[in-house]
Amino acid sequence: MYYLSQPMEEIMTLIKFEPLREFDRLTDQIESFFNTTTSAFNTSSTLPKVDVFETTNALNVEVEIPGVKKEDIKLTLEDNILTIQGEKKVEERNDIQKSFRCERMFGSFKRSFTLPVDVNPDKVNAKFENGLLSITLEKYEAQSLSEKTIELK
Numbered sequence: 001m002y003y004l005s006q007p008m009e010e011i012m013t014l015i016k017f018e019p020l021r022e023f024d025r026l027t028d029q030i031e032s033f034f035n036t037t038t039s040a041f042n043t044s045s046t047l048p049k050v051d052v053f054e055t056t057n058a059l060n061v062e063v064e065i066p067g068v069k070k071e072d073i074k075l076t077l078e079d080n081i082l083t084i085q086g087e088k089k090v091e092e093r094n095d096i097q098k099s100f101r102c103e104r105m106f107g108s109f110k111r112s113f114t115l116p117v118d119v120n121p122d123k124v125n126a127k128f129e130n131g132l133l134s135i136t137l138e139k140y141e142a143q144s145l146s147e148k149t150i151e152l153k
């Protein structure tokens with residue numbers, strides 16, 4: 001459907017009538033509000049993104065944490081709950097007088113996951129390379145009852 005944007009006496013221009021365009025624009029504004037880092041409701045902006053997947057013998061966890069140093073990461077496994085915590089520290093820039101854009105997030109984070117299968121706490125391997133933390137947990141029949149700190153390689 002089309003409608004005229006100006007009276008017929010003037011130059012006639014046809015504009016496509018799209019009644020849902022305003023609704024789409026409003027939806028975009030609402031999503032933008034909740035996705036901005038300045039939103040009071042946004043708490044997940046400093047949390048790292050995590051993939052958890054299973055193979056025949058193991059459970060694998062991959063965590064994206066660019067800009068975090070290996071010594072600032074702590075992994076624990078207690079009662080089949082994997083906890084990943086760390087901190088991305090603010091970089092000091094003494095020679096800069098004026099910033100034009102600052103979008104990177106800094107601060108500490110902590111994520112805990114109840115693992116979907118029982119794992120052997122003595123058969124856990126963790127590797128941190130190029131901002132990707134890879135954790136392999138071997139499946140186990142008995143449930144772990146004690147906490148164990150996992151060393152990064």
